[in-house]
Amino acid sequence: MLESLYAGAVADANARQELVSLSEIERLASEAKPPLNAIALLSSGEFVKVIAEIKRASPSRGHLATIEDPESLASVYQSAGASAISVLTEQRSFLGTLQDLDAVRSAVSLPLLRKDFIANEYQVVEARAHGADIVLLIAAGIDNSVLVKLKTLAESLGMTAFIETHNRAEVEFAASIGAQLVGVNARDLTTFETDRNLFEELVHLLPDDCIRVAESAVRGIEDVQAYALAGADCVLVGEALVTGDAEDLVGAFSRIAKA
Numbered sequence: 001m002l003e004s005l006y007a008g009a010v011a012d013a014n015a016r017q018e019l020v021s022l023s024e025i026e027r028l029a030s031e032a033k034p035p036l037n038a039i040a041l042l043s044s045g046e047f048v049k050v051i052a053e054i055k056r057a058s059p060s061r062g063h064l065a066t067i068e069d070p071e072s073l074a075s076v077y078q079s080a081g082a083s084a085i086s087v088l089t090e091q092r093s094f095l096g097t098l099q100d101l102d103a104v105r106s107a108v109s110l111p112l113l114r115k116d117f118i119a120n121e122y123q124v125v126e127a128r129a130h131g132a133d134i135v136l137l138i139a140a141g142i143d144n145s146v147l148v149k150l151k152t153l154a155e156s157l158g159m160t161a162f163i164e165t166h167n168r169a170e171v172e173f174a175a176s177i178g179a180q181l182v183g184v185n186a187r188d189l190t191t192f193e194t195d196r197n198l199f200e201e202l203v204h205l206l207p208d209d210c211i212r213v214a215e216s217a218v219r220g221i222e223d224v225q226a227y228a229l230a231g232a233d234c235v236l237v238g239e240a241l242v243t244g245d246a247e248d249l250v251g252a253f254s255r256i257a258k259a
Contacts (some may be wrong), residue, residue: 053238071107105131
C-alpha cells in the first residue's frame with residue numbers, strides 16, 4: 001500500500017512538473033510569503049498543541065467528509081485553538097489537492113503542514129510555493145539518505161521537516177539527524193493497523209528538545225490525555241475532527257496539559 005501511495009504521488013508530481021518546471025516552482029517558492037517558525041509556535045506553552053487536519057478520505061476508512069470549503073474548516077480549527085493545520089494534498093486516495101493548501105493559506109495565520117507522500121526535491125519546493133511552513137517526510141517511505149537530503153532542502157527554504165516514524169529504528173534515526181519535529185504514528189502504513197501503545201513505547205527515544213507528536217488513533221479526549229501523559233507535546237488529529245464536532249474537539253484537546 002505504501003509503495004503504491006508513493007508511486008501515485010510521484011507520478012502526479014511528475015505530471016505537474018511537465019506544466020510547471022522545477023525552475024519555475026523555485027521562483028514561485030522564492031516569492032511566497034516567508035514561512036512561519038513552526039518550531040517556536042509548537043514548542044511553547046503548558047498545553048498539548050493540536051495539529052488539526054483537513055482530510056476527506058483515507059485508504060483504510062474510505063470517504064470521511066466532503067469538505068467543499070477547506071478554508072472554512074481551517075478557520076474553525078484556528079478559532080477553536082488549533083496550533084497548526086495539516087492539509088492532505090494527495091489526490092488519489094485522500095482526495096486532497098494543492099489548491100486546498102492555497103485556500104487554507106489564504107484563510108489562516110497558523111503554520112501549515114503539507115501532508116503528502118513526498119519523495120523528491122520538486123515536491124518539497126512545491127510545498128513552499130503553495131505556502132507550507134512544514135513538510136512531511138515519512139521514514140518508512142524513503143531511504144534515509146533521501147530523507148536527509150529532503151530535510152536539508154526543506155530547512156534551506158525556511159520550512160520545518162516533520163519526520164514521521166513507526167518503529168524504534170526510525171525514531172532513533174530521526175533523533176540521530178537532529179530532527180526537531182518528530183511524529184510517532186500509531187498507524188502502520190504498510191498494514192494500516194493501529195497500535196495505541198506505540199507512542200508510549202517509543203517516545204523516550206527522542207531528546208527533550210524535540211517536539212514529540214502523537215499521530216493517529218485519537219477518538220476523543222481520553223486518547224489525547226493518554227498521549228499527553230506519555231509525553232506528547234502535540235497531537236495530529238484528522239478523522240475525529242472531520243467526522244465529529246471539530247470546534248468542540250479542538251477546544252477540548254487544546255486545553256489538556258502536558259505531562
